[in-house]
Amino acid sequence: MTDLMKNLGSDDFNPEKFVKELSSQCVGVDELRQQRAKIQILADSTSAQLKKNVYQNYMQFIETAKEISHLESEMYQLSQLLGEQRSLLGTLGAIGATGVVFDENIETQNGESHNAGTKEEEQKSKLIQLLENVEGAMSLVETPGRICLHEGSLLELDPLEGTPLKRIHAYLFNDVLMIASWLATGGRRGPPRYKMQAVYDLQSLAVVNVRDLGTVKLAFKLLAFPDTRVFQCATATSKKEWLDKCEQAKKARLVQEDQTKSVDKDRNLKDEHIAPSRSMSLDSNTIGTEDSPEAEGTESLPEWLLEVAEDLDSCIAQRHFEEAYNLLEKARSYLSEAQTTPVLVGIKAKVDDRAQSLVDVLTKELELSSEAKSLQGGGLRSARRAVRLLIQLDQSVQACQLFLRLCNAALKAQLKRVKREGPTIPYVKQLSAIAFSNVAEMAREFLRIFPNSANCTSALVVWCGQEVNHLTSHLIKQVFIPQVSTNTLAECIVAVRSHCDQLTQLGIDLRYQLDGHLRTPLARALQDAGEKYVDAIKVRAAEDTWRPSNQSSQNLQKLMTELEDLGIGVPLSYMTSETWLSLTSNTLAFSRLYVGLLEDCLSVNTPELMITIDSVLVSVMRAQVQHLLASLSNPKFKQERKVVEDNAVYIRDIVIGRGLELYQSATARPFTKLVTLKDQIVFEPVAATKPRPAPRTAVTKYSTTEYI
Amino acid sequence: MSKKPGATQALHKVIMVGSGGVGKSALTLQFMYDEFVEDYEPTKADSYRKTVVLDAEEVQIDILDTAGQEDYAAIRDNYFRSGEGFLCVFSITEDDSFQATQEFREQILRVKNDDHIPFLLVGNKSDLQEKRKVNLAEAQARSQQWGVPYVETSAKTRENVDKVFFDLMREIRSRKIEDKSASNGRGKDRAKRKKKMCIIL
Secondary structure, eight states, X not given: OHHHHHHHHSTTOOHXXXXXXXXXXXXXXHHHHHHHHXXXXXXXXXXXXXXXXXXXXXXXXXXXXXXXXXXXXXXXXXXXXXXXXXXXXXXXXXXXXXXXXXXXXXXXXXXXXXXXXXXHHHHHHHHHHHHTTEETOGXXXXXXXXXXXXXXXXXXXXXXXXXXXXXXXXXXXXXXXXXXXXXXOXXXXXXXXXXXEEEEETTTOEEEEEOOBTTBOSEEXXXXXXXXXXXXXXXXXXXXXXXXXXXXXXXXXXXXHHHHXXXXXXXXXXXXXXXXXXHHHHHHHHHTOOSOOOHHHHHHSOHHHHTHHHHHHHHHHTTOHHHHHHHHHHHHHHHXXXXXXXXXXXXXXXXXXXXXXXXXXXXXXXXXXXXXXXXXXXXXXXXXXXXXXXHHTTOHHHHHHHHHHHHHHHHHHHHHTSOOOSOHHHHHHHHHHHHHHHHHHHHHHHHHHSTTOHHHHHHHHHHHHHHHHHXXXXXXXXXXXXXXXXXXHHHHHHHHHHHHGGGGGGTOOOHHHHHHHHHHHHHHHHHHHHHHHHHHHHHHHHHOOOOEEEOOHHHHHHHHHHHHHHTOOOOGGGBOSSSEEEEEHHHHHHHHHHHHHHHHHHHTOOGGGHHXXXXXXXXXXXXXXXXXXXXXXXXXXXXXXXXXXXXXXXXXXXXXXXXXXXXXXXXXXXXXXXHHHHHHOOOOOTTOOOOSOOOSSTHHHHHHHHHO | OOOOOOTTXXXXXEEEEESTTSSHHHHHHHHHHSOOOOSOOOOOOXXXXXXXXXXXXXXXXXXXXXXXXXOOHHHHHHHHHTOSEXXXXXXXXXXXXXXXXXXXXXXXXXXXXXXXXXXXXXXXXXXXXXXXXXXXXHHHHHHHHHTOOEEEOBTTTTBTHHHHHHHHHHHHHHHHHHHHHTTSHHHHHHHHHHHHHHHHO
């Protein structure tokens, strides 16, 4: 198959040759069919692959398109901004320019000068008044410095035929000519209404005098491609006025333009004149020295150094931070080696300034990313660049702070995703798993970025500690609630501890801290549980009738295996028959509960908790032992004495024995208090009412055998 | 003079171009009113219309006498856009005006976007032979280079005045017939050619 693929895919594949070879090789129809099938399969797989590729490309295309549209909108915003700025500048320029022209006009005409600003206002209000009756012309008011030079009604003629078309009203401004058509006012009185029809820029409007011919008299023509319009005036003077005014307006505009141009030119000339000394004068200004800088020094400086500040600015603006840093270093090393001249001091000040701004930009970058709502996994990785640069810029402390803040935010975002749903255990397990694995990951990242800064490592440790504090206080609220069982508690705590131990791989052991936080609530929870157990035992003891339990053989078998699993298997001798067990249901229940409690207690065990655990375990057992002893000495249970004794022996030998065993293995020391308790279980003759046990001897063993 | 500017009458739009003071208005006035004005007053822009008999057919001629000193290029463009044929006038007594024709020609071709626009190169003031600065060969060479006729006129003596206007009107007319008969043939053709080029590009 692969051969075939290669063959077909090769550059010099020749279909005819291929078919020829195929037909010469293959004998009979079947083989040909096989070949065909092969090619078919190949075609299918190729088309599938093609589809996949297309799909992949499509996805990429969509991604790209999204990016592009993002960019587009950004560009659009930029262009909007630029447009605004341009119009602002244009306005400023126009105010300046027209202000000047106007002042001159006023001075020459009236010999008095006005404030340009109030003049502007006046012009505008005049314009507004004028254009009030022209529909759609208010936009013309917006252009500052626009004044109306002439207006009047005209008759528009057909440019070819010379026949009258309609009446119009024309307004000549200092920069444009506006044509408005009449609106029917319905014969009502009041000022006539117009509707703006066209606006022609005087710069491109050709006004042509039309020589009289036949019906076309007193007319002039407007050439404003593609329009050619002919207007007829009422009188010869009015026509002359129109033509003259148009000409004047055009001339005035030309003069104005020339002025602005020449001003620009002047300015340019001045700039050129100043330019050579500019950088030097700036430099000397920055350091405040007025003496003339050494010309030689400036000349001998490399060009890049003179432009370093600008280059740094542009690098920072373009977010080429690495480049900026390299440039900065280059400049600094040059400056440290070069002799100090006023110029160099100036440059140095600038460079330091840029360094500070670079730090600021990077800082802001990190701050922003820690504030960003959506912290994906890449948050830390993308921060690496900024952090690394900050470290290089000797800002490791700040970088470390910012990085940890970022970690904090990232962690919070991660944990926020874990929703409390359903049972406590999975929630706690998940939460602590995520928290600790993230902390570990972040710590690892931290150590990678800050490999050689001990001061930062301490910050990391403090941060980890804080995070663990934070987590545990949250967990305590979640876990230590009244209804929770010791079993759940134990499981949660064990899970959290095991997660916490991950950090020890990085040399951060926060177990003590975790346990310290958990100790108080845990101790209280254990004590509460113990009290609850004692109460329960007392209640059951009061109701105990010392009846051996009777169950179906199947259930009994199940019970036996269960107890066996708990490590408190019942010796066969207790089974009096297929269905009878000489242990009471009370004993069985207690045994199971006690072993459970024991295991839970031991699993959360810490040295500091030992006393609590001991007292809880002992008090629960004591309650049961007291019940046993009381029952033994109780004459009411004389009939059931054998059963009571059996139960007592079971508790003493098996349950307590198991307890001692577990305790020993978990804590590596004997459970002396329980041993004492065990020794209290001795059997007196019925009559004996001695509450206290005999001295510790081998009596128990003996007595057991005695009564069996 | 017939004053019936009907749809039946063809209208040919002629534009006078050239530097200031070469005699555009003088030529126009001579053609229009058979008069010669000695005093010079710069023209702003005048438009004339007249009904003439062109080869036994009554047509209207619309002459736009432009200002030689127009400051705004955009306004000049607007003049040119409105024309169908051009009389590019210079004074044979002034070399600068002859040199300026090059610029006018280029501007017209640019605005009309047509290399074959009806166009005549006119050397005016042929009555002032003794003050001649632009020799005939030079002017003819330029007109050949452009592929346009060269005519020397005198607005004063009316030499060749009617000729330049009528020659130009004939050219305009034949262009119009050409365009129409080929059902927008030539123009369309050109457009097509251009289109094709665009596609290739």
